Amino acid sequence: MDPKRCIQDVLRCDLCDNPAPSMYCDFCNKYLCKPCVGKHLSDLSKEHKVVPFEKRGSTPYYPKCQKHLSKQCELHCKPCDIPICVHCVSSGEHLGHEAVDILIRFESIKEVIHRDLSELENVIYPKYEDILSNIPARKADLNENSEKLKTAINRRGEELHREIDTISQKIKADLVELNTKHIADLNTQESDIQHTISGITQTIEDLRNILDSNDVSIACAYKSRNDKFRELPPKLKVCLPTFTPQKTNKEGIYQQFGSFSAFSNETEETEEHIFAMDSPATETSPSDRSFIDKPWIITEINSKYGRVCSISCLNDENIWTSGRDKIMRLYNLHGELVKSVQTKSGIKPLFMHDITVTMKGDLVYTDFDDRTVNIVKNTHIYKVIKLRGWRPRNICCTSSGKLLVVMDSDDDKQTKVVRYSGSKVERSIQFNDYGQPLYSSGSYYIKYITENRNFDICVSDNKAGALVVVNQAGKHRFTYTGHPGSLIKRLFSFAGSLFTTKELFNPRGITTDSQSRILTADWTTNCIHILDQDGQFLRYIDNCDIQTPWGLCVDTSDNLFVAEYATEKVKKIKYYK
Template sequence: MMDPRTRAQELMRCDLCETAVVQMHCDTCLVNLCKACVGEHISTGESKDHKVVKFQDRKSTPLYPECSTHSKERCKMYCKQCDIPVCISCIESNQHLGHELSRILRVFDEQKDIFIKERNELNDTIYLTYQDIASDVQNRMSRLEKEYRDLSTAITKHGEDWHREIDKLVKKLKSEVDEMKNTQLQTLQKHLDELNKTMSDIKDEINSTDVTLDTNDLSKLFTITFNVQRYRNLPPKILLSFPKFIPAQIQGEELKKLFGSLSSSSFTSDKHSYSMKSPQKSPEAGSSPPVNQLLDEPQTVTTLHTGYGRLYKVACLSDEEIWTRGDDNTMKLYSINQGSLLKSITPKSRNIPSDIAVTKSGDLVYTDYDVRTVNIVKNEKIEEVIRLQNWKPRGVCSTSSDDLLVIMFSCKKQTKVVRYSGSSEKQTIQFDDEGKSLYLPSRFNTYYITENRNLDICVTDCGAKAVVVVNQAGKLRFRYTGHAPAQKNRSFYPRGTTTDSQSHILTADPNNNCVHIIDQDGQFLRYIHSGLSDPWGLCTDIHDNLFVAQLSKVEKIKYLQ
């Protein structure tokens, strides 16, 4: 079989003599040659460093653009005055006499450099900026979902109180509606019965006439009596008027104030809110949130007593409802204000869950260490989302983009964080820039994980006695190892962690009976310690209320203005 690289020589001729088959190629001039013409080509332009090679060994030959003026001509030059490619015939025609001409490959290289710079700007700056904007919008959407869900819950609850007062009136009005409906239905039914009777009579008339017309008895034909005129007089149309419900205003300003009102929502646009991301700016350069929003004295709003012997984790479904996980295998949903148990979920494996979290859509997620699964509870039905092979899941959290972050441990004494979209693995975070493990690997270690508002990933590494914070890309930002002196001045022992709207990172410290508050850059701000005893699990709601699991109870604490 013929070499495909030499097959084209059957059609290609020498560019000089235009008769002999091409055998050689000048990579410098991009000219195809026969062997006989090589010497002549080299002698023309002795200053050139001609690189003549076998045709099959030539470098990739560029495809020059076709000339728009001279058909079958290729443009190897570029006229800068006219800003167009030109061929040799264009030049010989003196159309571009006195114009600055350049080799088209040089112009291409210059243009390519511009394209590369613009492409790099798109990739390294503009795209990243839009990515940040998209993340910001996703955060706002997440906040919107929670705000409106809580708003609907508040209105529903308040409405239930009012419904008890108006149930009798509603029942009476509905009874009147039923009576009106039945009366009008009876009238229409009577009218329909009459119409059906008339239509039956008309059918009988038609059948009788057909029988008579089919007979040859002429006497019968003259005895036919028609009642057409009777049926031409159509029945009257029954016109209905439907009642309307006209809501009466609640009498008395006191009642209006008691129920409350709904303020209007709005959309505004600020062209100056976003700025182009600088490719040189590191994620660590973001400014810290203001610390003056912290209350001088945090206030305990309410206390919920659970049925657990020991409570380890809380996860906010709303500002009124929280999921809890304790020392048994039942996850419980409580109303924090009413103090009542609303729902209980037990894993299919009957194992004690390692950790729990709540997704953006309000579904419960939990990890099962022993069977190596991550599960989601939808409408009280448990679905397995992730099943691991050589790893066991510990902590879990749901992100602003609705991904799941799972921190896991392997039998090979390794620990890592994995980001999942559904059941698909998107990202793995395990080592720092020096190749060292970010997290202390130990099967006995306990890890809690959360995502900050600036998309940092925060892990409490209890064995290492540190809060390890990496950015969205998985690069280490800082390690927080405590702030002395704490209340009891004992070593830092981090457990549950959570974040708030100001990108504060809050971490429970049962050794010192307090909660540490640091900013997004790892700077210590203050403690929450008043009345706390052995705090463990933490979560915050959309109003920045802090829920602290300690022993067998949960305290709702207001710590921000």
């Protein structure tokens, strides 16, 4: 530290070292006494602004113009968001642009800085300190828990060793018992054969004696026993046992040994940063598939638990459902409840939760009332996105592992689509090239969303009676407002009534298939509209007794799942050959 600035000493002139300087150069940040002012100003290589000591720091330092180097920027161009000088204005470069005094801009920026500083000092920094202060205790808990787990693992290893020793002893005992039985059988046969051989030996001796004798009576009394001796005893066949060890299944051993529960580092402030969408797997599907003449229902799933609004395929055998309660349910194609998950907030929703499934099968859902987007991993739920001033409605996972979220402003006057990578905003889509809203507003209305194979973003806007499609960059491609056939269907159902376009076409769920065809559920006419990727109408699915269709999704074989709101059923429909 400069000794002249030490707190034990008074301020001194930076040129002559005299105490208590009465002047100050705001541009050079120099303390000056009155006699030294002239000397300081004589340095023409720099700009100077000398003010009384009491007014130091009051002189604004205007930035130099990048295009007119001799000029200072005293204005700020709002559309370009850059400082400009009067020559920039007179040159016509910023013709028609709103420009304000740069000091006004400076003061507004300072207000923002003051707010940020206050938040950093009074809110954010103390929270980080609090989190940091808890880490040593958490480390100690982690180490203590690790030691307990090691003890449990050792105990489990000893248990398995004992089990293996017991099994080994049992198998050896079985072997001894088997061997003893076979030995006993052989001993019995050996004894019987020895007895027969003794009989044969005696008979041979008797026959020799008869032949050597002239006793007629003995010879006449002889009875042959050869027939009996010709019947040889059966040979006892003993199959020697072998031992065939089973091939070691390491996975099975791991499962039997045990496993850890899922680790979780969830905290109130940072849990949204743990999420990272999975990379997509490469999928192939047949091209130029043709429709079947008459789509038909493969199977029906009865949800049994209330209105079904949103569905998403986990795989070709299981499907997630959600509706107007706080429970999301996984069903198999037999209608059996496989799993259920309650939202983390536990709030019965004012509006339904929307759901999507990541490439690796993790469930993601929106919570309108809690302003969050959450992911379910195993048995844990983690917050991915926390909104302020906006509420999430519908959602989908893209082929690149990103999230597309439809959200409504708190005042219900704005709606937009935001693409997220994890919890980071990548792009916000709200207006067309003319500054007009792409989507109708109002949280009461539904806007399902999906991504097509060509990366277009497709939104069904039931308030507007339209399907709005933009490209990946958010540029409007087309809007589909129904097909003339919808009018015929509606007039046949309600003869004599007049309807607007919005009433005729009331889209709800939306999905796309392997051919980049767009399918949307028409609530009004109880059918499914199928379009090509450029918005051209292709056909209806209207002969499968569909009632109040709402949520849609397709599996890997392009089978369509339709959630019926009124019947509480999910129908699986085949529409391709």
